[in-house]
Amino acid sequence: MKAVISLGSNLENRKLNLEIAITHIEQLLNNLVISPFIQTKPVGGPPQDDFLNAVVIGECELSAESLLTKLLEIEDQMGRVREVEWGPRIIDLDLIVYGEQVVDTVFLKLPHPVAHSREFVLIPWLAIDPEGEIPGIGAVKSLLASIQSTS
16 A cells, blocks of 8 residues: 655754654555655744654555554654644654545544645655645645645
8 A cells, every 4th residue: 555654853853863764664664765855844833943854655564553553653762752732843754645545533534634735745745756646635736736826
C-alpha cells in the first residue's frame, strides 16, 4: 500500500531530527522516496521557531493503524513531548494518505484531515510525486495552486 508521511521538526538540530526519523521509517516502508527539506513558518499554536519539513512516500504491508502506531513509537523514541497543542516538537510524523483508504476513527483519520490545506505537506509531496492525489479531495498540484492563489 502506498503510504505518504509528513515529517516536521522545529527543536534542536531539525535536519538531524528528520534524518533520524527517516532512518526509522526506512525500516517500515519499501522503495522509500524522500522529498527535499523545506523551511516553513509554524501554523497555529504558540510563538515558536520555524519548522523543517519533508514528505516521504513508500510501500508498506502493515495495516494503516499499525503503521500509525509505529510512527507514534518513533516520535516517542526521539523524545516527542505533547504538552502544548501545536507547540514546538522535536519530531512530528503524520500519516497523510494510505492507498485509497478513507478512515475516520478516534485513533486514525485518513486522509489526514488538514493535509490538503498545508503547504508544508503539499510542497514537498509535489516535489517527489507530481501526480499525487489525496483520495476524495483532489490532486496535490491543484490543491497547492488553490492555497497559493488565496495567500
